[in-house]
Amino acid sequence: MTSTNDTFPTWSWVSAYGPIHFRGASPRGCSLAFWGIVTSIDTQPTILTIPEPSQRDELLFYDVNYPLQAQVVAALAWQNGCIRSETPDYVLLGCPRKEYKARLWRKWPDYVTYWHDAFDAYYHTANPVFSDSDIELARVPGRILVHSQTAWFTLEHHAEERPDAESVRVGRHAFLLRNKDGLVAGGIYLTEHWAKPYKNLGRKEPVRFIALSTSQYPGTALMSGLLGECAQHLSPSALYGCGCSKPPTEQKPALPSNPESTAPQHIPSCPHHLAFSARLEHLPARKWPPRPRRWVSTSEKRDIAYTKHLADLSYFDNEGALVHQWDDVPTLNVMMVGEGGEGGVGRRVGVGQVYLRRWAEADRGFESVVI
Structure with missing residues (x-):
């Protein structure tokens, strides 16, 4: 996903070490992370920019991208608590699959609509996702802010x-x-x-891993x-x-019909x-x-x-x-984050995949990270 003002790609690997390989972009997933970048010039105030999807990202839900699949996985992720915003009733899976897919298509005819449904609440000034200390850490060139779920x-x-x-x-x-x-x-x-x-x-x-997208x-x-x-x-x-x-010392006893087993x-x-x-x-x-x-x-x-x-x-x-x-x-596409040093800044190590089911079972929490 790229921002409307081309601030940076949300899969940015600025300051990454070594060769980077990008797989084909289709089909892509739906973002679960809320990104920000800080620009600071001595003569100007610090500016926090939140990149939003552009019309180019509307192609995400077109037929060439597995029609209706993108919405379904995004809805399942939201239903499983991967997005901080309040879970709307229409993402809950309690009906036949055809009805579920049709409902999601009506709610999210394009990716831009999905993104605003998921992340508009993150802009709430009474409870900002990025603190002043986060923004201060992110002033160094090459650093990016992200608010997402970690496990x-x-x-x-x-x-x-x-x-x-x-x-x-x-x-x-x-x-x-x-x-x-x-x-x-x-x-x-x-x-x-x-x-x-x-x-x-x-x-x-x-x-530690950060949820990036479905x-x-x-x-x-x-x-x-x-x-x-x-x-x-x-x-x-x-x-x-x-x-x-597993070794005998690590095995858990079953709950069999035979208590002696x-x-x-x-x-x-x-x-x-x-x-x-x-x-x-x-x-x-x-x-x-x-x-x-x-x-x-x-x-x-x-x-x-x-x-x-x-x-x-x-x-x-x-x-x-x-x-x-x-x-x-x-x-889920996830980013592996290592210790970066100063003030808890994380270091981008690699991008992998975690099954949504296993992610939902893990001990998770939302946090803002400077990487």
Whole structure:
């Protein structure tokens, strides 16, 4: 998204270190972050500018951008508390999916309308989202203000992508993001410079992430690669974080019918789950297990595990029907933020994806951050 006065792109990487790669912009997500930039010249007063979407951003909701999908994921994010403004009744999912999509289309015929519905309340002068101290910190060139929801996840170094001159890949490190229960919450790629301090961090040190925008694709596309081609060295149980793969000292006892049993409960994507091979009723009628798009199959067991993983992250209407494509579950684009030093200024480390379902389950809070 760009501002009407072209102040800066909201995906700005001013002062970022190392090579930056921008994926294709279509389809894009809907912003969940409220941005600001401070300009200060010695002879003039400090000016805080809030970039707003322009007519160019109206294309976000056009047919080429997966019609009606953008509104649905944005509404689900708002319903799950990812926007600070009061939740309007029309984003609540309590009806059939066709009615839900039609209602959102009437309310948000274009992206500009969505943005003002979501963020106009942030301008309230009685409760400003950016304090005087925030604005003072942001006076340094290259710094940006953002007010959004933040959450913490642990990083697990997953795989290393070697440099490839033919595909212009610079060599990246893949990390899985896990929640406090060890379940897969998302993923991120970091270059060698940024990956080095986090490779041996382990799961005990959580890292802060800022919600940037909603996503669908490329969020699920990134995760299909991390959980597929990059994960052959892990069993499905360990990959998806089932308790049975943890050391005995970390396993939680189940609540079985047999009180004497201490066997851990298995998650649906674990092959040891009793219903692991059972067909899912909400999926289209096709060969079981189905083959998700962008998924490279290596075994039937891994196909089923990934399909059950997606089902656990999906959203359904009041009739039990999916409100999105079964293999494109709602995700959020998130920014990983490291410690920047002076006065708590954050450092932009990388952009990744977190499943909306996992983000909604995390301990979250709204805050203003200078990055």
